Amino acid sequence: MTKPIYVLNGPNLNLLGVREPHIYGTTTLEDVRGLCEARAAVFGRQVVFRQSNHEGQLIDWVQEAREGACALVINPAGYGHTSIAxxxxxxxxxxxxxxCHLSNPAAREEFRRHTFVSLAATGLVSGFGARSYELAIEAAAQAAKASA
Known part of the structure; x- marks a missing residue:
């Protein structure tokens, strides 16, 4: 059986479409899920799509991905700037x-310009709104195929 691509979303992303739409747009997280599922299907993949406001829960899912996923797309949100764990x-x-980031962190406040996640990431997609997720799914699917 083909392993899925895990798509993990950090704190406050459950508020997409409501929280700061001038930065993050009006697309909801459920809309993003649909975009990810459709893009992954093009590559013959499914997604496991999750969101949590809790750091420990995200870490548990990352650990689960070690065995359960072919690749990981992660929008760590605020935890990207703070979480060594x-x-x-x-x-x-x-x-x-x-x-993956909806906005371009490098063009925002100073504290958003560094993410710890980047130190472990194969690559980064940011600044394209919800389209960032589609591009990230494509990159993850192609990288998973190349590493298989």
């Missing part, structure tokens, strides 16, 4: 990791 969990993976 999330970085450590990601460093234990041997599958491709694609960091």
């Amino acid at each position: 999330l970085l450590d969990a990601l460093k234990a993976l041997s599958i491709p990791i694609v960091e």
